[in-house]
Amino acid sequence: MVKKARGVQRREDSLSRERIIEASIELLDSSGESGLTFRALAERLATGPGAIYWHVENKSDLLSAACDAIVARTMDAPLxxxxxxxxxxxxxxxxxxxxxxxxxxxxxxxxxxxxxxxxxxxxxxxxxxxxxxxxxxxxxxxxxxxxxxxxxxxxxxxxxxxxxxxxxxxxxxxxxxxxxxxxxxxxxxxxxxxxxxxxxxxxxxxxxxxxxxxxxxxxxxxxxxx
The missing domain is CATH 1.10.357.10 (Tetracycline Repressor, domain 2)
Known part of the structure:
Protein backbone atom coordinates (compact mmCIF):
# COMPACT_ATOMS: atom_id res chain seq x y z
CA MET A 1 0.00 0.00 0.00
CA VAL A 2 2.85 2.35 0.81
CA LYS A 3 4.49 1.76 -2.58
CA LYS A 4 1.21 2.44 -4.38
CA ALA A 5 0.66 5.69 -2.48
CA ARG A 6 4.16 6.85 -3.31
CA GLY A 7 3.64 6.02 -6.98
CA VAL A 8 0.47 8.10 -7.10
CA GLN A 9 2.25 10.95 -5.30
CA ARG A 10 5.12 10.87 -7.81
CA ARG A 11 2.69 10.95 -10.73
CA GLU A 12 0.84 13.95 -9.30
CA ASP A 13 4.08 15.73 -8.40
CA SER A 14 5.25 15.41 -12.00
CA LEU A 15 1.99 16.86 -13.29
CA SER A 16 2.48 20.51 -14.19
CA ARG A 17 0.31 23.19 -15.76
CA GLU A 18 2.59 23.06 -18.81
CA ARG A 19 2.04 19.31 -19.25
CA ILE A 20 -1.70 19.76 -18.89
CA ILE A 21 -1.72 22.53 -21.51
CA GLU A 22 0.32 20.48 -24.01
CA ALA A 23 -1.98 17.49 -23.56
CA SER A 24 -4.99 19.80 -24.00
CA ILE A 25 -3.57 21.13 -27.27
CA GLU A 26 -3.17 17.57 -28.54
CA LEU A 27 -6.78 16.76 -27.66
CA LEU A 28 -8.08 19.97 -29.22
CA ASP A 29 -6.15 19.31 -32.42
CA SER A 30 -7.42 15.75 -32.71
CA SER A 31 -10.97 16.07 -31.39
CA GLY A 32 -11.90 19.76 -31.29
CA GLU A 33 -13.38 21.61 -28.35
CA SER A 34 -16.01 18.95 -27.73
CA GLY A 35 -13.26 16.37 -27.27
CA LEU A 36 -11.53 18.36 -24.55
CA THR A 37 -13.03 17.02 -21.35
CA PHE A 38 -11.38 16.59 -17.97
CA ARG A 39 -12.02 12.85 -18.19
CA ALA A 40 -10.28 12.56 -21.58
CA LEU A 41 -7.47 14.77 -20.35
CA ALA A 42 -7.04 12.71 -17.18
CA GLU A 43 -6.82 9.52 -19.25
CA ARG A 44 -4.18 11.03 -21.51
CA LEU A 45 -2.14 12.18 -18.53
CA ALA A 46 -2.70 8.95 -16.56
CA THR A 47 -4.01 10.84 -13.56
CA GLY A 48 -7.31 11.77 -11.95
CA PRO A 49 -9.45 14.82 -12.80
CA GLY A 50 -8.91 16.12 -9.28
CA ALA A 51 -5.17 16.46 -9.88
CA ILE A 52 -5.85 18.58 -12.97
CA TYR A 53 -8.05 20.96 -10.98
CA TRP A 54 -5.02 21.85 -8.86
CA HIS A 55 -3.61 23.59 -11.94
CA VAL A 56 -6.63 24.87 -13.92
CA GLU A 57 -9.98 26.16 -12.68
CA ASN A 58 -12.29 24.94 -15.44
CA LYS A 59 -12.55 24.23 -19.15
CA SER A 60 -12.67 27.93 -20.02
CA ASP A 61 -9.39 28.49 -18.17
CA LEU A 62 -7.91 25.48 -19.98
CA LEU A 63 -8.98 26.71 -23.42
CA SER A 64 -7.57 30.17 -22.76
CA ALA A 65 -4.27 28.71 -21.55
CA ALA A 66 -3.98 26.39 -24.55
CA CYS A 67 -4.76 29.27 -26.92
CA ASP A 68 -2.23 31.48 -25.17
CA ALA A 69 0.47 28.81 -25.55
CA ILE A 70 -0.03 28.75 -29.32
CA VAL A 71 -0.18 32.54 -29.61
CA ALA A 72 2.90 32.99 -27.41
CA ARG A 73 4.95 30.64 -29.58
CA THR A 74 3.96 32.61 -32.65
CA MET A 75 4.38 36.10 -31.24
CA ASP A 76 7.66 35.26 -29.50
CA ALA A 77 9.29 33.80 -32.60
CA PRO A 78 12.63 35.55 -33.20
CA LEU A 79 12.70 38.15 -35.98
Whole structure:
Protein backbone atom coordinates (compact mmCIF):
# COMPACT_ATOMS: atom_id res chain seq x y z
CA MET A 1 0.00 0.00 0.00
CA VAL A 2 2.85 2.35 0.81
CA LYS A 3 4.49 1.76 -2.58
CA LYS A 4 1.21 2.44 -4.38
CA ALA A 5 0.66 5.69 -2.48
CA ARG A 6 4.16 6.85 -3.31
CA GLY A 7 3.64 6.02 -6.98
CA VAL A 8 0.47 8.10 -7.10
CA GLN A 9 2.25 10.95 -5.30
CA ARG A 10 5.12 10.87 -7.81
CA ARG A 11 2.69 10.95 -10.73
CA GLU A 12 0.84 13.95 -9.30
CA ASP A 13 4.08 15.73 -8.40
CA SER A 14 5.25 15.41 -12.00
CA LEU A 15 1.99 16.86 -13.29
CA SER A 16 2.48 20.51 -14.19
CA ARG A 17 0.31 23.19 -15.76
CA GLU A 18 2.59 23.06 -18.81
CA ARG A 19 2.04 19.31 -19.25
CA ILE A 20 -1.70 19.76 -18.89
CA ILE A 21 -1.72 22.53 -21.51
CA GLU A 22 0.32 20.48 -24.01
CA ALA A 23 -1.98 17.49 -23.56
CA SER A 24 -4.99 19.80 -24.00
CA ILE A 25 -3.57 21.13 -27.27
CA GLU A 26 -3.17 17.57 -28.54
CA LEU A 27 -6.78 16.76 -27.66
CA LEU A 28 -8.08 19.97 -29.22
CA ASP A 29 -6.15 19.31 -32.42
CA SER A 30 -7.42 15.75 -32.71
CA SER A 31 -10.97 16.07 -31.39
CA GLY A 32 -11.90 19.76 -31.29
CA GLU A 33 -13.38 21.61 -28.35
CA SER A 34 -16.01 18.95 -27.73
CA GLY A 35 -13.26 16.37 -27.27
CA LEU A 36 -11.53 18.36 -24.55
CA THR A 37 -13.03 17.02 -21.35
CA PHE A 38 -11.38 16.59 -17.97
CA ARG A 39 -12.02 12.85 -18.19
CA ALA A 40 -10.28 12.56 -21.58
CA LEU A 41 -7.47 14.77 -20.35
CA ALA A 42 -7.04 12.71 -17.18
CA GLU A 43 -6.82 9.52 -19.25
CA ARG A 44 -4.18 11.03 -21.51
CA LEU A 45 -2.14 12.18 -18.53
CA ALA A 46 -2.70 8.95 -16.56
CA THR A 47 -4.01 10.84 -13.56
CA GLY A 48 -7.31 11.77 -11.95
CA PRO A 49 -9.45 14.82 -12.80
CA GLY A 50 -8.91 16.12 -9.28
CA ALA A 51 -5.17 16.46 -9.88
CA ILE A 52 -5.85 18.58 -12.97
CA TYR A 53 -8.05 20.96 -10.98
CA TRP A 54 -5.02 21.85 -8.86
CA HIS A 55 -3.61 23.59 -11.94
CA VAL A 56 -6.63 24.87 -13.92
CA GLU A 57 -9.98 26.16 -12.68
CA ASN A 58 -12.29 24.94 -15.44
CA LYS A 59 -12.55 24.23 -19.15
CA SER A 60 -12.67 27.93 -20.02
CA ASP A 61 -9.39 28.49 -18.17
CA LEU A 62 -7.91 25.48 -19.98
CA LEU A 63 -8.98 26.71 -23.42
CA SER A 64 -7.57 30.17 -22.76
CA ALA A 65 -4.27 28.71 -21.55
CA ALA A 66 -3.98 26.39 -24.55
CA CYS A 67 -4.76 29.27 -26.92
CA ASP A 68 -2.23 31.48 -25.17
CA ALA A 69 0.47 28.81 -25.55
CA ILE A 70 -0.03 28.75 -29.32
CA VAL A 71 -0.18 32.54 -29.61
CA ALA A 72 2.90 32.99 -27.41
CA ARG A 73 4.95 30.64 -29.58
CA THR A 74 3.96 32.61 -32.65
CA MET A 75 4.38 36.10 -31.24
CA ASP A 76 7.66 35.26 -29.50
CA ALA A 77 9.29 33.80 -32.60
CA PRO A 78 12.63 35.55 -33.20
CA LEU A 79 12.70 38.15 -35.98
CA UNK A 80 16.40 38.90 -36.42
CA UNK A 81 17.15 42.06 -38.39
CA UNK A 82 13.56 42.36 -39.60
CA UNK A 83 12.23 45.79 -40.56
CA UNK A 84 8.87 46.72 -38.99
CA UNK A 85 7.16 45.89 -42.28
CA UNK A 86 8.87 42.50 -42.51
CA UNK A 87 8.09 41.79 -38.85
CA UNK A 88 4.38 42.51 -39.33
CA UNK A 89 4.27 40.22 -42.38
CA UNK A 90 6.06 37.45 -40.48
CA UNK A 91 3.85 37.77 -37.40
CA UNK A 92 0.68 37.85 -39.50
CA UNK A 93 1.70 34.80 -41.52
CA UNK A 94 2.68 33.03 -38.30
CA UNK A 95 -0.84 33.51 -36.94
CA UNK A 96 -2.36 32.42 -40.24
CA UNK A 97 -0.38 29.17 -40.10
CA UNK A 98 -1.06 28.68 -36.38
CA UNK A 99 -4.83 28.95 -36.85
CA UNK A 100 -4.60 26.71 -39.91
CA UNK A 101 -2.81 24.08 -37.78
CA UNK A 102 -5.02 24.64 -34.72
CA UNK A 103 -8.47 25.76 -36.00
CA UNK A 104 -9.93 26.01 -32.48
CA UNK A 105 -7.58 28.93 -31.70
CA UNK A 106 -9.62 31.32 -33.84
CA UNK A 107 -12.89 30.57 -32.07
CA UNK A 108 -11.29 30.84 -28.62
CA UNK A 109 -9.82 34.23 -29.51
CA UNK A 110 -13.18 35.44 -30.82
CA UNK A 111 -14.95 34.47 -27.59
CA UNK A 112 -12.26 35.82 -25.27
CA UNK A 113 -10.93 39.08 -26.73
CA UNK A 114 -9.87 40.63 -23.41
CA UNK A 115 -7.61 37.80 -22.29
CA UNK A 116 -3.84 37.44 -22.56
CA UNK A 117 -3.61 35.82 -26.04
CA UNK A 118 -5.20 38.84 -27.69
CA UNK A 119 -3.09 41.24 -25.62
CA UNK A 120 0.05 39.42 -26.79
CA UNK A 121 -0.87 40.03 -30.43
CA UNK A 122 -1.91 43.61 -29.75
CA UNK A 123 1.41 44.33 -28.04
CA UNK A 124 3.73 42.67 -30.54
CA UNK A 125 2.06 44.12 -33.62
CA UNK A 126 1.52 47.46 -31.90
CA UNK A 127 5.25 47.78 -31.27
CA UNK A 128 5.88 47.36 -34.99
CA UNK A 129 3.22 49.96 -35.82
CA UNK A 130 5.00 52.40 -33.53
CA UNK A 131 8.28 51.57 -35.29
CA UNK A 132 6.59 52.58 -38.57
CA UNK A 133 6.15 56.06 -37.03
CA UNK A 134 2.37 55.89 -37.12
CA UNK A 135 1.11 58.87 -35.04
CA UNK A 136 -0.12 58.09 -31.54
CA UNK A 137 -3.72 59.03 -32.32
CA UNK A 138 -3.82 56.60 -35.27
CA UNK A 139 -2.12 53.61 -33.67
CA UNK A 140 -5.21 52.02 -32.14
CA UNK A 141 -7.27 52.03 -35.34
CA UNK A 142 -4.27 50.84 -37.34
CA UNK A 143 -3.55 47.87 -35.07
CA UNK A 144 -7.28 47.07 -34.86
CA UNK A 145 -7.54 46.96 -38.66
CA UNK A 146 -4.56 44.62 -38.91
CA UNK A 147 -5.80 42.30 -36.16
CA UNK A 148 -9.30 42.20 -37.63
CA UNK A 149 -7.88 41.20 -41.00
CA UNK A 150 -5.45 38.63 -39.56
CA UNK A 151 -8.01 36.91 -37.36
CA UNK A 152 -10.90 37.21 -39.79
CA UNK A 153 -9.11 35.77 -42.82
CA UNK A 154 -7.25 33.15 -40.80
CA UNK A 155 -10.46 32.02 -39.12
CA UNK A 156 -12.32 31.82 -42.43
CA UNK A 157 -9.49 29.83 -43.98
CA UNK A 158 -9.60 27.35 -41.09
CA UNK A 159 -13.40 27.14 -41.37
CA UNK A 160 -13.17 26.41 -45.10
CA UNK A 161 -10.69 23.61 -44.41
CA UNK A 162 -13.06 22.17 -41.80
CA UNK A 163 -15.98 22.23 -44.26
CA UNK A 164 -13.84 20.40 -46.82
CA UNK A 165 -12.91 17.75 -44.23
CA UNK A 166 -16.55 17.29 -43.23
CA UNK A 167 -17.40 16.70 -46.89
CA UNK A 168 -14.43 14.33 -47.19
CA UNK A 169 -13.09 16.46 -50.04
CA UNK A 170 -9.56 17.63 -50.64
CA UNK A 171 -8.91 21.33 -51.11
CA UNK A 172 -8.72 21.28 -54.91
CA UNK A 173 -11.95 19.31 -55.21
CA UNK A 174 -13.73 21.59 -52.76
CA UNK A 175 -12.59 24.74 -54.60
CA UNK A 176 -13.54 23.21 -57.93
CA UNK A 177 -17.07 22.63 -56.65
CA UNK A 178 -17.39 26.23 -55.45
CA UNK A 179 -15.91 27.60 -58.68
CA UNK A 180 -18.38 25.54 -60.72
CA UNK A 181 -21.28 27.04 -58.78
CA UNK A 182 -19.93 30.57 -59.26
CA UNK A 183 -19.38 30.10 -62.99
CA UNK A 184 -23.06 29.17 -63.42
CA UNK A 185 -24.42 32.25 -61.68
CA UNK A 186 -26.56 34.75 -63.59
CA UNK A 187 -24.13 36.87 -65.66
CA UNK A 188 -26.23 40.01 -65.21
CA UNK A 189 -26.48 39.73 -61.43
CA UNK A 190 -23.01 38.30 -60.69
CA UNK A 191 -20.59 39.36 -63.44
CA UNK A 192 -17.62 39.73 -61.09
CA UNK A 193 -18.11 36.40 -59.28
CA UNK A 194 -18.32 34.63 -62.63
CA UNK A 195 -15.17 36.38 -63.86
CA UNK A 196 -13.04 35.23 -60.91
CA UNK A 197 -14.37 31.67 -60.72
CA UNK A 198 -11.34 30.29 -62.54
CA UNK A 199 -8.96 32.18 -60.22
CA UNK A 200 -10.74 30.63 -57.24
CA UNK A 201 -9.79 27.17 -58.48
CA UNK A 202 -6.08 27.98 -58.61
CA UNK A 203 -5.53 30.53 -55.86
CA UNK A 204 -3.03 30.13 -53.00
CA UNK A 205 -4.56 30.94 -49.59
CA UNK A 206 -1.28 31.99 -47.95
CA UNK A 207 -0.24 34.13 -50.90
CA UNK A 208 -3.63 35.85 -50.98
CA UNK A 209 -3.44 36.45 -47.24
CA UNK A 210 -0.03 38.09 -47.52
CA UNK A 211 -1.21 40.17 -50.47
CA UNK A 212 -3.93 41.56 -48.22
CA UNK A 213 -1.39 42.36 -45.49
CA UNK A 214 0.73 44.17 -48.07
CA UNK A 215 -2.28 46.23 -49.17
CA UNK A 216 -2.95 47.27 -45.57
CA UNK A 217 0.73 48.11 -45.01
CA UNK A 218 0.79 50.13 -48.21
CA UNK A 219 -2.22 52.08 -46.99
CA UNK A 220 -0.59 52.68 -43.61
CA UNK A 221 2.62 53.91 -45.21
CA UNK A 222 0.77 56.09 -47.71
CA UNK A 223 -1.48 57.61 -45.05
CA UNK A 224 1.47 58.59 -42.89
CA UNK A 225 3.92 59.78 -45.51
CA UNK A 226 6.28 56.82 -45.64
Missing amino acids: PSATPREAIRALALGMFDAIDDHPWVGSVLARDPAQLPMVRMLERIGQQIRALDVPDDAQWTTVSALLSYILGVSGQNAANAQIARERDADRSHFLDEVASVWSQLDPDDYPFARSVAKQLRDHDDRADFLAGIDLILLGIESAHGR
